[in-house]
Amino acid sequence: MKRVNTSPISGMQELLPEQQATFNQLRENIADVYRQHGFLNIETPIIDRCEILLAKAGGDTEKQIYKVVKTAEANEGADQALRFDHTVPLARYVVEHESDLKFPFKVSQIGRNFRGERAQKGRFREFYQCDVDVIGRGSLPLYYDVDVLMTALDALKKMDLETPVVARISNRKIVTGAIEALNLQDLAAEIYNIIDHSEKVPAEATVAALDEIGLSKENRNKILALMQLSGGVDEVVNGLKALGVVGETFDSGVEELAYVVSMLEKGGFAEMARADLRIVRGLDYYTGTVFEFCLPEHMEVGSIGGGGRYENLAEYFTDLRLPGVGASIGLSRLFYVLTENNLIKSQVEKAVDVAVVPITEAELPYAMEVAAKMRGEGKITTVIASDKKLGDKLKYAAAMAKHGVVLGETEVTSGKYEVRDFS
Amino acid sequence: MKRVNTSPISGMQELLPEQQATFNQLRENIADVYRQHGFLNIETPIIDRCEILLAKAGGDTEKQIYKVVKTAEANEGADQALRFDHTVPLARYVVEHESDLKFPFKVSQIGRNFRGERAQKGRFREFYQCDVDVIGRGSLPLYYDVDVLMTALDALKKMDLETPVVARISNRKIVTGAIEALNLQDLAAEIYNIIDHSEKVPAEATVAALDEIGLSKENRNKILALMQLSGGVDEVVNGLKALGVVGETFDSGVEELAYVVSMLEKGGFAEMARADLRIVRGLDYYTGTVFEFCLPEHMEVGSIGGGGRYENLAEYFTDLRLPGVGASIGLSRLFYVLTENNLIKSQVEKAVDVAVVPITEAELPYAMEVAAKMRGEGKITTVIASDKKLGDKLKYAAAMAKHGVVLGETEVTSGKYEVRDFS
Numbered sequence: 001m002k003r004v005n006t007s008p009i010s011g012m013q014e015l016l017p018e019q020q021a022t023f024n025q026l027r028e029n030i031a032d033v034y035r036q037h038g039f040l041n042i043e044t045p046i047i048d049r050c051e052i053l054l055a056k057a058g059g060d061t062e063k064q065i066y067k068v069v070k071t072a073e074a075n076e077g078a079d080q081a082l083r084f085d086h087t088v089p090l091a092r093y094v095v096e097h098e099s100d101l102k103f104p105f106k107v108s109q110i111g112r113n114f115r116g117e118r119a120q121k122g123r124f125r126e127f128y129q130c131d132v133d134v135i136g137r138g139s140l141p142l143y144y145d146v147d148v149l150m151t152a153l154d155a156l157k158k159m160d161l162e163t164p165v166v167a168r169i170s171n172r173k174i175v176t177g178a179i180e181a182l183n184l185q186d187l188a189a190e191i192y193n194i195i196d197h198s199e200k201v202p203a204e205a206t207v208a209a210l211d212e213i214g215l216s217k218e219n220r221n222k223i224l225a226l227m228q229l230s231g232g233v234d235e236v237v238n239g240l241k242a243l244g245v246v247g248e249t250f251d252s253g254v255e256e257l258a259y260v261v262s263m264l265e266k267g268g269f270a271e272m273a274r275a276d277l278r279i280v281r282g283l284d285y286y287t288g289t290v291f292e293f294c295l296p297e298h299m300e301v302g303s304i305g306g307g308g309r310y311e312n313l314a315e316y317f318t319d320l321r322l323p324g325v326g327a328s329i330g331l332s333r334l335f336y337v338l339t340e341n342n343l344i345k346s347q348v349e350k351a352v353d354v355a356v357v358p359i360t361e362a363e364l365p366y367a368m369e370v371a372a373k374m375r376g377e378g379k380i381t382t383v384i385a386s387d388k389k390l391g392d393k394l395k396y397a398a399a400m401a402k403h404g405v406v407l408g409e410t411e412v413t414s415g416k417y418e419v420r421d422f423s
Numbered sequence: 424m425k426r427v428n429t430s431p432i433s434g435m436q437e438l439l440p441e442q443q444a445t446f447n448q449l450r451e452n453i454a455d456v457y458r459q460h461g462f463l464n465i466e467t468p469i470i471d472r473c474e475i476l477l478a479k480a481g482g483d484t485e486k487q488i489y490k491v492v493k494t495a496e497a498n499e500g501a502d503q504a505l506r507f508d509h510t511v512p513l514a515r516y517v518v519e520h521e522s523d524l525k526f527p528f529k530v531s532q533i534g535r536n537f538r539g540e541r542a543q544k545g546r547f548r549e550f551y552q553c554d555v556d557v558i559g560r561g562s563l564p565l566y567y568d569v570d571v572l573m574t575a576l577d578a579l580k581k582m583d584l585e586t587p588v589v590a591r592i593s594n595r596k597i598v599t600g601a602i603e604a605l606n607l608q609d610l611a612a613e614i615y616n617i618i619d620h621s622e623k624v625p626a627e628a629t630v631a632a633l634d635e636i637g638l639s640k641e642n643r644n645k646i647l648a649l650m651q652l653s654g655g656v657d658e659v660v661n662g663l664k665a666l667g668v669v670g671e672t673f674d675s676g677v678e679e680l681a682y683v684v685s686m687l688e689k690g691g692f693a694e695m696a697r698a699d700l701r702i703v704r705g706l707d708y709y710t711g712t713v714f715e716f717c718l719p720e721h722m723e724v725g726s727i728g729g730g731g732r733y734e735n736l737a738e739y740f741t742d743l744r745l746p747g748v749g750a751s752i753g754l755s756r757l758f759y760v761l762t763e764n765n766l767i768k769s770q771v772e773k774a775v776d777v778a779v780v781p782i783t784e785a786e787l788p789y790a791m792e793v794a795a796k797m798r799g800e801g802k803i804t805t806v807i808a809s810d811k812k813l814g815d816k817l818k819y820a821a822a823m824a825k826h827g828v829v830l831g832e833t834e835v836t837s838g839k840y841e842v843r844d845f846s
Binding site for chain 1: 444464775
């Protein structure tokens with residue numbers, strides 16, 4: 001036997017046909033909901049210039065991005081790469097096509113992105129992301145933060161999963177405002193980082209980390225109290241007010257958070273939306289609303305999506321001010337959690353409705369005719385023309401299809417046939 | 424103004440939202456028809472090992488393939504690359520998952536492939552291909568050549584294009600058999616090449632080329648007569664018989680071609696299927712049936728797809744014999760021709776059914792409620808929350824949506840509103 005390694009590269013999610021059918025159904029449901037909410041779909045190229053993709057240099061991106069070279073040019077520098085998210089290509093797209101778009105531009109993108117990270121459970125190198133974004137020209141009302149959140153939550157709701165899904169929502173102005181009010185600006189990056197990591201370490205470690213960067217006991221306790229706030233909008237807003245922090249940024253963050261969460265509650269998503277001050281979304285480019293989607297019963301996998309408000313989508317490409325807000329569902333990871341934990345029923349038991357089985361070659365043309373008729377009735381129909389014995393053909397037919405039609409001389413002559421149930 | 428080049432890399436097909444909607448509709452129609460014919464959809468990773476993708480080395484592939492390196496490893500050799508078609512990853516997939524699949528394995532793949540060719544009109548570096556393949560284990564009846572052709576033709580037919588589409592079908596055994604019978608085996612590659620290029624050069628150049636490689640006048644005329652045969656099955660078979668070529672391979676090729684074309688005629692595709700001996704599909708791995716899809720009124724763009732029978736899908740990866748047959752629609756190129764020549768109506772005039780316009784912030788919660796109700800009725804609905812004046816909001820609404828609902832205090836109080844027609 002030849003021995004070539006035919007497994008996919010590690011970190012790729014390669015599915016069998018039945019799994020793929022379930023995956024596709026989830027993806028199509030998401031696309032449907034996004035469309036229902038008035039988002040226009042676009043696709044950007046998977047390959048783009050490094051100049052574009054790495055315009056905002058630094059961070060993990062530069063370490064994880066896949067660069068692309070052509071064989072014939074392998075010795076030249078690679079100046080093209082694979083997109084690692086949908087946001088950067090969207091920024092290029094909006095600037096490039098600005099005069100052809102209507103703003104606010106409600107846009108959806110569903111496709112694969114690429115990051116050369118270390119492959120781990122639920123963390124893929126090639127992964128589907130399903131994004132909705134709203135881009136304004138000049139300004140963008142806060143309502144659109146609600147719009148993208150509601151759209152993504154509606155998509156998750158319609159999946160009818162056997163486990164709850166929630167959006168944990170915060171607003172970066174609250175933490176930024178608290179840092180300002182407490183005069184801790186010099187420690188902003190460290191504080192963000194400690195909050196961001198606080199769920200991965202024991203509570204004592206977070207306390208210790210805040211002490212270590214030199215916070216007074218009072219300030220440390222304020223930050224700790226702040227990050228522990230989570231729940232419904234009234235509860236969290238009262239908690240925030242009780243902190244005794246005063247300042248414009250802070251107040252504006254509290255107000256925005258209250259607006260976003262309460263609008264979601266009014267909009268029928270009370271069970272799926274909660275304020276949660278631990279959400280900061282790393283050191284990302286978000287400036288206001290931030291959120292993560294998660295499965296509270298399966299926190300081990302991390303978030304299954306998220307997003308937020310950014311003040312300027314394309315600051316590296318244009319002087320136009322393009323504020324935006326986006327939400328993304330990480331479909332590959334979500335699918336992984338759902339299948340690993342048996343949280344999703346395989347939606348398609350057998351892919352084929354009817355298998356038409358001609359007994360010999362002679363009945364093939366009639367089999368084609370019967371199959372075409374069945375398809376005309378909307379049935380997924382296949383003709384089985386294997387050169388095996390009838391018994392083997394029927395076994396194969398029964399494995400593939402819900403129903404079968406066997407066609408011999410009699411059926412051809414009479415034009416009558418029986419549809420058997422294979423279930 | 425900042426001046427960053429925000430155009431996509433040359434050779435990429437980046438569409439505006441309305442074009443993308445039309446493109447998506449074509450793609451979904453193809454996916455639907457493939458499913459209706461009983462093909463199971465799969466997706467393989469876009470990145471794969473060079474060892475797999477370049478197993479069959481040589482030819483243009485090696486020159487055109489995009490290799491992939493990670494930034495952090497930019498100085499190491501690139502041992503991963505982007506798939507350039509669906510067939511090679513399918514070969515890996517079938518070998519890897521063989522024990523989980525049922526054979527004949529009817530499989531569809533719809534996605535982007537990548538080739539670093541020189542970008543030309545209708546020739547993209549990143550392009551969608553929509554493939555159906557049937558893979559047998561050990562053997563595969565000739566009927567499946569009909570099955571894939573019929574499926575692809577059905578997909579093209581259902582697009583309801585404003586220009587005819589035909590499959591030009593041949594069988595490589597005919598040319599191979601003629602070459603054997605005329606004792607020209609040493610010139611086989613050259614003869615294939617001359618036939619393959621004959622449509623791109625004047626007729627005299629083909630005659631001269633056949634003379635140049637040293638064919639006798641009689642043999643040259645036989646090859647010329649052979650390659651000029653095209654049309655319905657009877658006409659072409661009679662023409663082939665009249666050539667006076669005798670041999671097993673030749674006869675078997677004629678028989679297979681007659682079977683495939685006549686079955687398509689019987690199956691309702693007489694107008695779309697014709698035998699055409701000029702089709703050889705380059706020096707590809709095909710061994711029997713070969714075909715190309717084209718738009719006879721737009722031959723300048725070349726074929727818009729094709730395929731054929733291959734005796735062994737995965738000979739580089741396994742000793743298993745896996746004969747197969749596949750058909751591929753080149754959707755990016757097809758879409759390009761259709762739009763360049765106005766051969767397709769934009770299928771979606773306005774993407775949004777209803778725009779709900781609250782007059783002030785105060786009506787937003789009620790607007791969300793009305794929008795949710797509309798969506799429940801299956802209408803694509805968006806809420807317009809712009810901070811512009813009402814006139815501007817209505818202008819935007821009318822540009823996006825077929826209908827509009829304006830909500831002020833009166834509507835909120837009465838719970839009654841009017842749906843206006845924007846068309």
